[in-house]
Amino acid sequence: NPFNIASSTGASLLFINQAGNVGIGTITPEGLFEIQGQENTDAVLVLDADDGDDNADTWWIKALASNNSLSILNHTTEVLNLTSTGALQIDDDLDVDGGNVNFGAATIIQTNDSAAATTGAITLESGAGTGQSSGAVTVRSGITTASGSTGAVVLGSGNSAATSGSVTISSGAGSTGNASGAITLQTGTTATGTAGSINLTAGNATGAGI
16 A cells, blocks of 8 residues: 655655655655655755765755756755756866767857857857857857858957858958958958968958969
8 A cells, every 4th residue: 555644734745655656745756756846846855975064065956946947056056957958057177088079050169158150060269259150160269240151160369250161260350251262370450361362461461362
Protein backbone atom coordinates (compact mmCIF):
# COMPACT_ATOMS: atom_id res chain seq x y z
CA ASN A 1 0.00 0.00 0.00
CA PRO A 2 1.09 3.60 -0.57
CA PHE A 3 2.66 5.44 2.36
CA ASN A 4 1.64 9.02 3.05
CA ILE A 5 2.55 11.60 5.69
CA ALA A 6 0.13 14.53 5.64
CA SER A 7 -0.20 17.85 7.40
CA SER A 8 -3.04 18.70 9.76
CA THR A 9 -4.93 20.09 6.76
CA GLY A 10 -4.54 16.85 4.83
CA ALA A 11 -1.89 18.11 2.38
CA SER A 12 0.67 15.44 1.54
CA LEU A 13 4.14 16.12 2.91
CA LEU A 14 5.80 12.81 1.99
CA PHE A 15 4.34 10.13 -0.26
CA ILE A 16 5.69 6.77 -1.42
CA ASN A 17 3.65 4.86 -3.99
CA GLN A 18 3.53 1.11 -4.57
CA ALA A 19 6.31 1.33 -7.17
CA GLY A 20 8.61 2.92 -4.59
CA ASN A 21 8.54 6.39 -6.15
CA VAL A 22 8.87 9.17 -3.59
CA GLY A 23 6.98 12.44 -3.81
CA ILE A 24 7.45 15.56 -1.70
CA GLY A 25 4.53 17.92 -2.19
CA THR A 26 2.85 15.48 -4.58
CA ILE A 27 1.03 12.13 -4.39
CA THR A 28 1.75 11.38 -8.06
CA PRO A 29 5.57 11.31 -8.34
CA GLU A 30 6.64 11.01 -11.99
CA GLY A 31 9.99 9.39 -11.18
CA LEU A 32 11.91 7.75 -8.37
CA PHE A 33 12.03 11.10 -6.56
CA GLU A 34 10.01 14.25 -7.26
CA ILE A 35 9.81 17.56 -5.41
CA GLN A 36 6.80 19.68 -6.31
CA GLY A 37 6.43 23.25 -5.11
CA GLN A 38 3.04 24.72 -4.39
CA GLU A 39 1.50 27.20 -6.83
CA ASN A 40 3.86 30.15 -7.44
CA THR A 41 6.60 28.66 -5.25
CA ASP A 42 9.98 27.19 -6.23
CA ALA A 43 10.81 23.49 -6.02
CA VAL A 44 14.02 23.36 -3.99
CA LEU A 45 16.56 20.66 -3.18
CA VAL A 46 19.32 21.53 -0.68
CA LEU A 47 22.56 19.57 -0.38
CA ASP A 48 24.83 20.14 2.63
CA ALA A 49 28.37 18.74 2.68
CA ASP A 50 30.79 18.54 5.60
CA ASP A 51 28.09 18.92 8.27
CA GLY A 52 26.94 22.15 6.61
CA ASP A 53 29.03 24.12 9.08
CA ASP A 54 29.95 26.93 6.66
CA ASN A 55 28.17 28.66 3.78
CA ALA A 56 30.25 27.11 0.99
CA ASP A 57 29.09 23.64 2.08
CA THR A 58 25.54 24.34 0.94
CA TRP A 59 24.28 23.84 -2.63
CA TRP A 60 20.77 24.74 -3.75
CA ILE A 61 19.09 23.26 -6.82
CA LYS A 62 15.95 25.20 -7.70
CA ALA A 63 13.21 24.96 -10.30
CA LEU A 64 12.10 28.60 -10.32
CA ALA A 65 8.39 29.36 -10.46
CA SER A 66 9.01 32.89 -11.76
CA ASN A 67 10.39 31.83 -15.16
CA ASN A 68 10.55 28.01 -15.11
CA SER A 69 14.34 28.01 -15.24
CA LEU A 70 16.72 25.68 -13.40
CA SER A 71 19.08 27.44 -11.00
CA ILE A 72 22.10 26.07 -9.10
CA LEU A 73 23.47 28.15 -6.24
CA ASN A 74 26.39 27.83 -3.85
CA HIS A 75 24.89 29.31 -0.69
CA THR A 76 23.30 32.48 -2.15
CA THR A 77 25.48 32.81 -5.29
CA GLU A 78 23.97 31.52 -8.52
CA VAL A 79 26.62 29.67 -10.53
CA LEU A 80 24.43 28.16 -13.26
CA ASN A 81 21.06 28.91 -14.82
CA LEU A 82 19.30 26.94 -17.55
CA THR A 83 16.15 28.41 -19.06
CA SER A 84 13.19 26.40 -20.32
CA THR A 85 14.24 27.27 -23.89
CA GLY A 86 17.78 25.90 -23.42
CA ALA A 87 19.76 29.11 -22.81
CA LEU A 88 22.65 28.33 -20.43
CA GLN A 89 24.41 30.82 -18.16
CA ILE A 90 27.61 29.81 -16.35
CA ASP A 91 29.15 32.36 -14.01
CA ASP A 92 32.79 31.23 -14.19
CA ASP A 93 35.14 29.28 -16.45
CA LEU A 94 33.88 26.37 -18.55
CA ASP A 95 36.39 23.56 -19.08
CA VAL A 96 35.74 20.87 -21.68
CA ASP A 97 38.09 17.90 -21.50
CA GLY A 98 38.20 15.21 -24.16
CA GLY A 99 35.19 16.27 -26.19
CA ASN A 100 33.78 18.71 -28.72
CA VAL A 101 31.75 21.85 -28.15
CA ASN A 102 29.10 22.15 -30.84
CA PHE A 103 27.33 25.45 -31.45
CA GLY A 104 24.10 26.15 -33.27
CA ALA A 105 23.63 27.67 -36.69
CA ALA A 106 24.73 31.13 -35.50
CA THR A 107 27.40 31.63 -32.83
CA ILE A 108 28.10 34.83 -30.89
CA ILE A 109 30.72 35.07 -28.14
CA GLN A 110 30.85 38.63 -26.80
CA THR A 111 31.40 40.93 -23.82
CA ASN A 112 29.09 43.65 -25.13
CA ASP A 113 25.64 43.78 -26.67
CA SER A 114 23.93 44.54 -29.98
CA ALA A 115 25.71 41.81 -31.94
CA ALA A 116 23.74 39.48 -34.17
CA ALA A 117 24.60 36.62 -36.48
CA THR A 118 22.77 34.74 -39.19
CA THR A 119 23.03 31.06 -40.03
CA GLY A 120 26.63 29.79 -40.15
CA ALA A 121 28.23 33.00 -38.87
CA ILE A 122 30.78 33.09 -36.03
CA THR A 123 31.35 36.29 -34.05
CA LEU A 124 33.84 36.79 -31.17
CA GLU A 125 33.96 40.35 -29.88
CA SER A 126 34.34 42.75 -26.99
CA GLY A 127 32.41 45.51 -28.75
CA ALA A 128 28.95 45.84 -30.23
CA GLY A 129 28.24 45.07 -33.86
CA THR A 130 25.34 44.90 -36.28
CA GLY A 131 25.92 41.29 -37.19
CA GLN A 132 27.33 38.93 -39.77
CA SER A 133 25.89 37.25 -42.81
CA SER A 134 25.92 33.50 -43.38
CA GLY A 135 29.45 32.04 -43.34
CA ALA A 136 31.17 35.20 -42.05
CA VAL A 137 33.81 34.96 -39.32
CA THR A 138 34.52 38.04 -37.20
CA VAL A 139 37.02 38.52 -34.35
CA ARG A 140 37.12 42.10 -33.06
CA SER A 141 37.50 44.38 -30.06
CA GLY A 142 35.89 47.47 -31.59
CA ILE A 143 32.46 48.47 -32.85
CA THR A 144 31.49 47.38 -36.32
CA THR A 145 28.81 49.37 -38.06
CA ALA A 146 29.06 47.31 -41.22
CA SER A 147 28.80 43.54 -41.17
CA GLY A 148 30.83 40.83 -42.79
CA SER A 149 29.16 39.29 -45.83
CA THR A 150 29.05 35.63 -46.79
CA GLY A 151 32.49 34.01 -46.55
CA ALA A 152 34.20 37.16 -45.23
CA VAL A 153 36.83 37.06 -42.47
CA VAL A 154 37.33 40.15 -40.29
CA LEU A 155 39.95 40.48 -37.52
CA GLY A 156 40.05 44.00 -36.14
CA SER A 157 40.39 46.29 -33.14
CA GLY A 158 38.41 49.03 -34.91
CA ASN A 159 35.42 49.36 -37.20
CA SER A 160 35.75 47.17 -40.25
CA ALA A 161 33.66 45.62 -42.97
CA ALA A 162 34.28 42.92 -45.50
CA THR A 163 32.43 41.61 -48.52
CA SER A 164 32.13 38.03 -49.67
CA GLY A 165 35.43 36.14 -49.87
CA SER A 166 37.62 38.95 -48.54
CA VAL A 167 39.99 39.04 -45.54
CA THR A 168 40.46 42.16 -43.41
CA ILE A 169 42.96 42.48 -40.52
CA SER A 170 42.78 45.96 -39.08
CA SER A 171 43.67 48.10 -36.07
CA GLY A 172 41.90 51.12 -37.57
CA ALA A 173 38.45 51.85 -38.91
CA GLY A 174 37.45 50.57 -42.32
CA SER A 175 34.31 52.42 -43.30
CA THR A 176 34.20 50.77 -46.70
CA GLY A 177 34.71 47.09 -47.23
CA ASN A 178 36.98 44.99 -49.37
CA ALA A 179 35.71 43.52 -52.60
CA SER A 180 35.61 39.77 -53.08
CA GLY A 181 39.08 38.18 -52.96
CA ALA A 182 40.81 41.24 -51.47
CA ILE A 183 43.21 41.01 -48.51
CA THR A 184 43.83 44.09 -46.35
CA LEU A 185 46.23 44.54 -43.37
CA GLN A 186 46.09 48.05 -42.00
CA THR A 187 46.78 50.36 -39.05
CA GLY A 188 44.97 53.37 -40.55
CA THR A 189 41.42 54.14 -41.58
CA THR A 190 39.07 53.64 -44.51
CA ALA A 191 41.24 51.25 -46.49
CA THR A 192 39.48 49.53 -49.39
CA GLY A 193 40.64 46.68 -51.52
CA THR A 194 39.38 45.87 -55.00
CA ALA A 195 38.93 42.32 -56.22
CA GLY A 196 42.18 40.34 -56.07
CA SER A 197 44.17 43.12 -54.37
CA ILE A 198 46.54 42.87 -51.39
CA ASN A 199 46.84 46.02 -49.25
CA LEU A 200 49.39 46.68 -46.48
CA THR A 201 48.90 50.19 -45.20
CA ALA A 202 49.50 52.52 -42.27
CA GLY A 203 47.09 55.16 -43.60
CA ASN A 204 44.07 55.59 -45.84
CA ALA A 205 44.42 53.55 -49.01
CA THR A 206 42.54 52.11 -51.92
CA GLY A 207 44.16 49.04 -53.32
CA ALA A 208 44.35 48.04 -56.97
CA GLY A 209 44.33 44.42 -58.06
CA ILE A 210 47.71 42.78 -58.43
